[in-house]
Amino acid sequence: MNASTGWPLFEIFIRARAGLDHKHVGSVHAVDARMALEHARDVYTRRLEGVSIWVVRSSDITASDPQDADSLFEPARDKVYRHPTFYDIPEEVKTL
Amino acid sequence: MSQTPATSMAEETAARLDYVLQLADTSLVLGQRLGELLGHAPTIEEDLGMANTSLDLIGQARLLLALASEIEGQDRSEDQLAFLRTESDFRNLVLVEQPNGDFAQIIARQFLLDAYQLTLYEKLQQSSDQRLAAIATKSLKETQYHYRYSGGWLVRLGDGTEESHNRAQRAIEQLWPFTCEMFDEQDSDRLLVRLGIAPPMADIEAGWSALIDEVLREATLERPARVPYRWFGRRGVHSEHLGYLLADMQYLQRTYPDARW
Numbered sequence: 001m002n003a004s005t006g007w008p009l010f011e012i013f014i015r016a017r018a019g020l021d022h023k024h025v026g027s028v029h030a031v032d033a034r035m036a037l038e039h040a041r042d043v044y045t046r047r048l049e050g051v052s053i054w055v056v057r058s059s060d061i062t063a064s065d066p067q068d069a070d071s072l073f074e075p076a077r078d079k080v081y082r083h084p085t086f087y088d089i090p091e092e093v094k095t096l
Numbered sequence: 097m098s099q100t101p102a103t104s105m106a107e108e109t110a111a112r113l114d115y116v117l118q119l120a121d122t123s124l125v126l127g128q129r130l131g132e133l134l135g136h137a138p139t140i141e142e143d144l145g146m147a148n149t150s151l152d153l154i155g156q157a158r159l160l161l162a163l164a165s166e167i168e169g170q171d172r173s174e175d176q177l178a179f180l181r182t183e184s185d186f187r188n189l190v191l192v193e194q195p196n197g198d199f200a201q202i203i204a205r206q207f208l209l210d211a212y213q214l215t216l217y218e219k220l221q222q223s224s225d226q227r228l229a230a231i232a233t234k235s236l237k238e239t240q241y242h243y244r245y246s247g248g249w250l251v252r253l254g255d256g257t258e259e260s261h262n263r264a265q266r267a268i269e270q271l272w273p274f275t276c277e278m279f280d281e282q283d284s285d286r287l288l289v290r291l292g293i294a295p296p297m298a299d300i301e302a303g304w305s306a307l308i309d310e311v312l313r314e315a316t317l318e319r320p321a322r323v324p325y326r327w328f329g330r331r332g333v334h335s336e337h338l339g340y341l342l343a344d345m346q347y348l349q350r351t352y353p354d355a356r357w
Contacts, residue, residue: 005139028141031252038245039141042148
């Protein structure tokens with residue numbers, strides 16, 4: 001919510017070119033999704049940054065809790081074998 | 097040739113110049129008005145939105161003034177046309193020189209003009225003047241967005257709270273008398289219609305009217321009765337507000353002639 005207007009916050013995702021993913025670029029305040037699209041267009045695509053816009057109400061996003069970071073992400077730290085570069089590729093394999 | 101009144105080349109040139117200046121000045125003056133809102137819009141998002149629209153309009157004015165400069169053929173550049181002409185040389189609609197007022201007035205003024213430019217540019221794409229047609233095609237894309245933006249806001253205000261509804265209705269009523277001159281057809285207009293350069297005013301009025309009715313209905317606002325009084329900005333007769341606007345806009349060039357950055 002914007003303190004002075006009471007407008008909810010929307011997160012903005014922009015696709016830079018056809019074939020690329022939508023990337024989070026920031027947020028705008030707006031009364032509804034239509035206005036959020038217009039604001040996103042005016043704020044984030046002024047220099048030809050995109051060909052498509054997604055808007056999502058910030059309150060509709062469920063985020064992980066930073067306090068849970070240890071249990072969520074730490075366990076992956078010592079499992080380097082999950083990276084493809086961990087494995088030596090036999091010379092005989094040419095096209096992997 | 098015996099069917100149509102003979103017109104001299106000079107008459108045709110004068111009519112074309114006047115017409116292009118009307119389009120250019122209307123965009124330029126509204127661009128300047130919206131520029132005044134920089135840093136003053138209700139939210140930072142609206143601030144950028146207004147600035148974008150302002151820059152679109154000034155961009156249109158530049159293209160049109162460059163064309164006017166060429167038609168005039170007197171070596172006056174687009175900058176000289178913008179910054180060194182006086183009030184009575186300006187041909188903009190009186191509507192766009194009206195002060196910003198409250199947000200409802202800003203949106204109502206924008207909407208009444210956007211619907212006009214949308215209809216006009218759409219038809220001007222078929223102009224026999226290739227350059228005018230090209231400018232119309234480019235400007236139309238910008239105007240479609242302006243119309244979507246101002247129309248959306250008008251519906252929100254009209255169909256919003258009692259306060260916003262009343263303000264929107266009042267703004268439409270205040271600005272309505274200035275819309276009549278949009279469709280006021282002069283001899284020079286009729287000449288341009290005959291030459292296929294400009295669309296007939298009646299067509300523009302019909303298109304504008306349909307757009308206005310559609311959005312007003314959705315906004316639960318009432319269309320005011322037709323006001324017979326005509327302003328004559330397109331003939332260089334302006335309200336008291338234009339002089340102040342030009343003083344602001346032209347100050348730099350008049351104080352420091354040929355200043356550049």
